[in-house]
Amino acid sequence: MHTPREKARAVATYLRASNLTGIQLGRDYHCLEHNFLGFAINDPNHNSLPLISAAIYCYIAQKISLDARPCGFPFHVHVIVTPPSGQDIDGNAIPPGTQIEPIFMDPFRSAEETPVENLQNQLNILGASAAEQSTFLGASGVADIVLRCGKNIMNSVQRLSQTSSAHLAPVDAVSARYAALWSSLLFSTSLRPAELRHYLTWFLELFATEFPSDVHLIEQYLVPLFQGSLQQEDIHESLHVVRAVDEIPKQVKRRTPEHKAVRYRIGQVFRHRRYIYLAVITGWDTECDASEQWMRTMGIDRLEAGRHQGFYHALAEDKSVRYVAEENVEIITPDLFELPRTLVEIAGKHFKRWDRSSHTFVSNIRDEYPDD
16 A cells, blocks of 8 residues: 555655656746646647646645645645645644644656745745745645635736737647636636736636637626626726627628629638748638738739729638739649648637538638628
8 A cells, every 4th residue: 555655655656757747948938838747648749837747746636645735835836735634744644633744746747745944935935924824835725726726827918918829839829828817807706906907807808809709608797797886887888899899880791793803711821932831721812901001012004904993801710811813723622631720710709610621611601791
């Protein structure tokens, strides 16, 4: 029979040997994907922040009846392992009422336990009071872990926004930030008032610009949480604006005889003949509908068919929005798995699903393009 201490070390040893915790040397600690359990498990390199490494450890430990939980130590999540009632960490029987001493593990860094004295010394340097030390060296609740994970994600998104490679990240930064704000607001009772104001402002901005279809979710889950608060009016105002915009009649473009020159349809995937990138069509005009200045800047009249040809609104694989002349559109018919991941991720704003038979996305904007 193995003791709790032996089990704790064995789990850490297994995870470290299997490369299931920690971050590879040379990688940026704050990479956005390091915040997500799914990436840590499924990616061949299994990189993860300490919080995610701790979560993996706790899951495995609990499978072998080991009481392991995340410990909310500042700046670096550890795991607190507590022996069963009536035993110490080495499996020895102890008298009833004896204080049980846990051990601390840091699966992110090591397979060995972390002496509690080391943690206490660090807290003393930080000036933590006795009450704060008791909290920091105790098991964290779900709300604390969710909020901490949300802050980590927003920190990573902020750092990512300062680089030129944000569009190459395997996690969509906008969606990640939105999810982090959602989770933080749902556990808002644990937030300080100043944090709450900032989070709600950022959230409502993202909601209005990127996720306006979430009106019903906000009404169902957020409005009740803020009932009677100072922020309630801000939420209602944001909902009102989004609904008002949604009620503005859309310009309807049908496939009438005067539109017969437009060859391609909503949802078709194409490769740009000149710049090679892949994109999906989200709208069309019978001729270039941009400003004269834009057409001069882009050299539209130097195209073979000039401005008097079909022009297509498109989502590109780098998540940008493009306006492309028909002569530059080369329709392709890929399978879904052949498309860039980024293109598939953002397609949900305009499309219901992928149609395998036609190799196109199925339009979700029939109110504007009823015949596509």
